[in-house]
Amino acid sequence: MIPDDLCIRPTTPDDVEALVQLTAATGMFKPLELDTLQEIFADYFGDIPTSDQHSRTLVTEGSVRGFVYFAPAPMTDRTWYLYWIVVAADAHGRGYGRALLRHAEDEIRRRGGRVLFIETSGLPHYERTRRFYRQQGYDQEAILRDFYASGDDMIVFRKVL
Numbered sequence: 001m002i003p004d005d006l007c008i009r010p011t012t013p014d015d016v017e018a019l020v021q022l023t024a025a026t027g028m029f030k031p032l033e034l035d036t037l038q039e040i041f042a043d044y045f046g047d048i049p050t051s052d053q054h055s056r057t058l059v060t061e062g063s064v065r066g067f068v069y070f071a072p073a074p075m076t077d078r079t080w081y082l083y084w085i086v087v088a089a090d091a092h093g094r095g096y097g098r099a100l101l102r103h104a105e106d107e108i109r110r111r112g113g114r115v116l117f118i119e120t121s122g123l124p125h126y127e128r129t130r131r132f133y134r135q136q137g138y139d140q141e142a143i144l145r146d147f148y149a150s151g152d153d154m155i156v157f158r159k160v161l
């Protein structure tokens, strides 16, 4: 059940350490991906503002428990990408991921977004993640074989907003 105090708000620099830590603690991401996430946040909060990138943090009981990061795809007509969605491992299956995804979709719609794409891995330990996207109304649109690494395909999900 979603707690009454659940809040999704813009990510602040103070959230970053906790967000990177909870992302690492899921055990789902490679060191290179975690380094990239650090760099993304460094750019996001850097001196030169990243244009039209959006990060939102989920907080409950005063603790940072997840985040979602999304942006429009350059050189497209109102196509958006969801780059990251992560919920703390000990809070999976409570509806927080769905709340984050809905929040992102609503905000993208508000900004005129037409279609949202999400990329994920085809590895077996991402099966629950893929099921999560299907449950939220995403269709599997494409498979890019060996994209991330040999034997690690990219699965592209799509939803019309």
Ligand SMILES: CC(C)(COP(=O)(O)OP(=O)(O)OC[C@H]1O[C@@H](n2cnc3c(N)ncnc32)[C@H](O)[C@@H]1OP(=O)(O)O)[C@@H](O)C(=O)NCCC(=O)NCCS
Residues within 6 Å of the ligand: 026, 028, 084, 085, 086, 087, 088, 091, 092, 093, 094, 095, 096, 097, 098, 099, 119, 120, 121, 128, 129, 131, 132, 135
């Ligand atoms: C994918 C993720 C964001 C979903 O958030 P969540 O809060 O666990 O999901 P919800 O509670 O809103 O929805 C539950 C559904 O998510 C799916 N799910 C995915 N991973 C799950 C997990 N570890 N535990 C429970 N459900 C999970 C299931 O399909 C579940 O439905 P079910 O209860 O009928 O089996 C979250 O599990 C997560 O952070 N996973 C690791 C990181 C990741 O894979 N991120 C996406 C990278 S592309």
